[in-house]
Amino acid sequence: xxxxxxxxxxxxxxxxxxxxxxxxxxxxxxxxxxxxxxxxxxxxxxxxxxxxxxxxxxxxxxxxxxxxxxxxxxxxxxxxxxxxxxxxxxxxxxxxxxxxxxxxxxxxxxxxxxxxxxxxxxxxxxxxxxxxxxxxxxxxxxxxxxxxxxxxxxxxxxxxxxxxxxxxxxxxxxxxxxxxxxxxxxxxxxxxxxxxxxxxxxxxxxxxxxxxxxxxxxxxxxxxxxxxxxxxxxxxxxxxxxxxxxxxxxxxxxxxxxxxxxxxxxxxxxxxxxxxxxxxxxxxxxxxxxxxxxxxxxxxxxxxxxxxxxxxxxxxxxxxxxxxxxxxxxxxxxxxxxxxxxxxxxxxxxxxxxxxxxxxxxxxxxxxxxxxxxxxxxxxxxxxxxxxx
Amino acid sequence: xxxxxxxxxxxxxxxxxxxxxxxxxxxxxxxxxxxxxxxxxxxxxxxxxxxxxxxxxxxxxxxxxxxxxxxxxxxxxxxxxxxxxxxxxxxxxxxxxxxxxxxxxxxxxxxxxxxxxxxxxxxxxxxxxxxxxxxxxxxxxxxxxxxxxxxxxxxxxxxxxxxxxxxxxxxxxxxxxxxxxxxxxxxxxxxxxxxxxxxxxxxxxxxxxxxxxxxxxxxx
Numbered sequence: 130x131x132x133x134x135x136x137x138x139x140x141x142x143x144x145x146x147x148x149x150x151x152x153x154x155x156x157x158x159x160x161x162x163x164x165x166x167x168x169x170x171x172x173x174x175x176x177x178x179x180x181x182x183x184x185x186x187x188x189x190x191x192x193x194x195x196x197x198x199x200x201x202x203x204x205x206x207x208x209x210x211x212x213x214x215x216x217x218x219x220x221x222x223x224x225x226x227x228x229x230x231x232x233x234x235x236x237x238x239x240x241x242x243x244x245x246x247x248x249x250x251x252x253x254x255x256x257x258x259x260x261x262x263x264x265x266x267x268x269x270x271x272x273x274x275x276x277x278x279x280x281x282x283x284x285x286x287x288x289x290x291x292x293x294x295x296x297x298x299x300x301x302x303x304x305x306x307x308x309x310x311x312x313x314x315x316x317x318x319x320x321x322x323x324x325x326x327x328x329x330x331x332x333x334x335x336x337x338x339x340x341x342x343x344x345x346x347x348x349x350x351x352x353x354x355x356x357x358x359x360x361x362x363x364x365x366x367x368x369x370x371x372x373x374x375x376x377x378x379x380x381x382x383x384x385x386x387x388x389x390x391x392x393x394x395x396x397x398x399x400x401x402x403x404x405x406x407x408x409x410x411x412x413x414x415x416x417x418x419x420x421x422x423x424x425x426x427x428x429x430x431x432x433x434x435x436x437x438x439x440x441x442x443x444x445x446x447x448x449x450x451x452x453x454x455x456x457x458x459x460x461x462x463x464x465x466x467x468x469x470x471x472x473x474x475x476x477x478x479x480x481x482x483x484x485x486x487x488x489x490x491x492x493x494x495x496x497x498x499x500x501x502x503x504x505x506x507x508x509x510x511x512x513x514x515x516x517x518x
Numbered sequence: 519x520x521x522x523x524x525x526x527x528x529x530x531x532x533x534x535x536x537x538x539x540x541x542x543x544x545x546x547x548x549x550x551x552x553x554x555x556x557x558x559x560x561x562x563x564x565x566x567x568x569x570x571x572x573x574x575x576x577x578x579x580x581x582x583x584x585x586x587x588x589x590x591x592x593x594x595x596x597x598x599x600x601x602x603x604x605x606x607x608x609x610x611x612x613x614x615x616x617x618x619x620x621x622x623x624x625x626x627x628x629x630x631x632x633x634x635x636x637x638x639x640x641x642x643x644x645x646x647x648x649x650x651x652x653x654x655x656x657x658x659x660x661x662x663x664x665x666x667x668x669x670x671x672x673x674x675x676x677x678x679x680x681x682x683x684x685x686x687x688x689x690x691x692x693x694x695x696x697x698x699x700x701x702x703x704x705x706x707x708x709x710x711x712x713x714x715x716x717x718x719x720x721x722x723x724x725x726x727x728x729x730x731x732x733x734x735x736x737x738x
Contacts, residue, residue: 179670191670241670244619244644307622308586311579315534360577398574428698429716431574455669456701490669490699 131188133199140206141283147213148287155215159289162448163415165481172474172508174485175216176458176498179242183489184208184498192239195221198275202283209288211495214502216484219277219292221269223350227294227335228303230268231259248306253313253320259304261330264338274342281343290343294335296351296390297371298359300328307353314363321367329371333378336388346379348389348416356395357429361405364395369412376413391418393452396438397431406438410445417447418486421454424473439477449477453487453501463500470504478512520551524559527591531563532570534583536590543594553598557635560588564633568718578622581717585629592632606637608660608728611653613645614697615674620667623697623717627663630717631724647674647681654682654691660731661724663714665697672699672708679709692727696720 148154152170153161161169181189181204189200205217222242229235232249250256264270277292295303301324302310313321332349339347352358354368372390379388390412396419399405410417419438426432435451442449451473457466470485477483485505489498523546530539546556567584570576612628614620621643628640639657641649645664654662662682666672675695682688695704696714705713711727714720 179668238617241617242668244617246619308582308625311582312586314579315583357571357574357577359579363577363579398577400574428701455699456703459669460703488669491673 133203137199137203137206137279137283140203140210143210144206144284145287147210154287156285156287156289158215159291159484162482162484165443165446167481167510167512169481169510171510172470172478172483172485172505173215174487174501174505175214175218176212176487176489176501177218177220178204178208178489179222180240180491183491183493184211185495190239191241192237192243195243196237196269196272198272198279201272201276202279205280206283209284212498212502214505215288216291216486217280217288218486219280219290221273221276223293224295224299224303224353226269226273227262227300227331230262230264230270230335231304231331233303245303248304248309250305250309250324253317256320256324256327259327261327261334264335270335270338274338277339277347278342281345285343290345291348292339292343292345293348293350294332294339296349296354296368297325297328297332297375298364298368299351299353300332301325301367302353304328307358311359314359314367318366325367325371329374332375336375336379337382340379340383346383346386346388348391349375350391350393352393355392356398358395361395361399364392365408369408372414373412380413387413387415389416390414391416391450393418393420394422394430397423397426397433402433403437403441406441407445410442410447415448416450416484417442418450418452420452421457421469424451425454427454435473435476439480439483443480443482446482448482448484450484450486451477453485455488455490458487458497458501459490459493461494461497461500463496466497466500467504467507470501471508474508474512478508478510481510520546520549523549524551524555527556528559528563528566531560531584531587531591532566534580534587536583536587539587539591540594543591547595547598553595553602554604556591556595557599557604560591560633561635564588564630568630571716572718578626581626582622585626585633588633589629607635608724609637609639609657610661610663610724611639611641611650611657611659612663612665613641613650614643614665614667615671615678616644616646617674618666618668618671618697619643620665620697623667624663624665627665627696627714627717627720630721634721636724647677648685650678651681651685651687655685655687659691660728661692661694663694663696663720665695666699667697669699672704675700675704675708675710683709692724692731694720694723694727 158169193200234247235243422428527542712723
């Protein structure tokens with residue numbers, strides 16, 4: 130029987146020893162990112178993973194990763210020891226935890242992420258039967274809160290606890306199902322607004338419980354609201370107002386702290402990219418996530434002007450998170466990974482307020498992840514003017 | 519009159535108005551218009567939807583609503599198509615790989631393929647490799663399409679290829695892949711014959727692959 134509690138403490142010791150030799154902790158570095166301070170030394174970033182095997186953990190199953198707080202944190206720490214990155218996003222199956230607590234049914238395979246098998250709202254009248262879940266007891270909300278608590282308890286003084294839940298529009302998709310919601314938006318928008326009010330209340334309660342547990346606001350992911358999943362016009366009507374209200378609620382209960390809301394994609398598909406970006410930033414989010422698909426103009430997306438995006442984010446005091454393609458991390462080679470990280474740093478680094486994120490897919494060679502982290506550490510601040518040019 | 523109704527049908531399909539499209543189909547069929555003519559309008563409508571998507575005038579919800587309308591209309595004209603002795607352009611099997619329950623993109627592909635004259639068997643989601651192979655064998659399929667939308671399920675793609683080989687049908691079945699977690703660079707790794715970035719690319723890919731096979735099968 131493996132004693133995970135003991136293993137966690139051993140890993141924490143190793144992490145603390147490594148961090149103690151650095152000029153500043155990853156937490157201090159992350160604070161500098163969010164205050165646009167360029168004295169953070171090197172570029173700040175990290176990665177998420179959806180299966181313990183992605184970071185070489187073989188004594189925890191995927192099912193345990195998504196259900197057992199101790200084992201989830203253990204995997205995050207193993208990754209931190211192995212790859213020495215600064216940002217350890219606390220991300221489970223973000224788009225499912227809250228809706229499961231509301232009544233959406235999930236299946237738990239042993240070797241992969243849980244999957245939705247039945248949405249809570251089959252008929253519109255089902256909405257009236259749903260109650261607001263109690264984050265301390267319903268579904269896996271307590272699991273996720275426990276993960277964040279344990280993370281902060283073990284390394285919260287040296288790492289930022291970047292926990293993520295989902296925004297109301299994405300929650301509505303998890304409750305109703307995407308295709309049903311698409312039809313509802315066309316045929317019965319009032320019902321959709323009623324559903325979004327419910328999803329918003331669920332999120333306010335869930336994020337408040339996380340805040341109460343750790344003292345940091347959780348981020349709100351909203352990939353379902355990212356064009357082309359819905360049109361920019363639909364986003365303006367059905368997603369943005371609820372994201373803004375969630376962020377406002379977070380600000381109120383946290384005494385003025387900013388939450389993070391992110392689409393990730395879709396900026397290039399808007400008729401007026403700059404207006405769209407400004408509108409999204411105006412929700413009050415502290416971060417703008419931009420996936421590399423739109424930096425490179427691949428996978429059906431157009432290209433955004435990265436320098437201009439950074440400039441607009443700087444004007445609105447929103448940190449720009451550039452997110453490398455998981456396929457790049459998977460396929461490599463290390464030289465290409467290094468080149469892409471460096472290029473992003475040259476364009477987005479000047480003036481600070483820039484960070485990196487990516488996902489490590491299953492079976493990714495570790496040397497690719499190492500190349501990514503090494504490249505981050507080689508990208509220094511302040512960024513040289515000639516490099517930026 | 520029929521020309522106007524066909525125009526009305528096309529507009530309803532492009533707008534994703536399922537009920538209106540079905541009502542119009544009923545009127546068109548009652549008017550004696552051939553199902554083949556209706557099919558041509560459906561293909562044209564899907565082309566228009568695709569173009570609107572490509573230029574970012576349409577988004578996924580528009581594709582879904584148009585796809586649902588198209589699928590419903592296809593069901594309505596199938597009996598008439600059979601009476602007219604029309605053949606499908608080929609048999610396509612689609613499914614999301616084992617462990618993957620993402621249905622949206624695959625459903626759009628299924629609708630577009632059905633609307634462009636293919637006989638589509640959608641196996642749904644979480645489909646085991648051997649089920650792809652069994653169904654392909656049983657239905658004498660021309661193409662097997664497997665989708666993966668999560669980086670954790672792409673590992674299933676080569677297994678589908680292996681299952682087709684194990685069933686002894688790989689040489690007569692084309693295998694294609696797609697989905698958000700895939701890329702063209704995955705084609706050789708997965709042992710596939712091609713990759714489609716979106717529904718229209720999938721149709722072009724299948725058209726090309728089956729053209730190469732032409733002579734073996736009677737594809738109209």
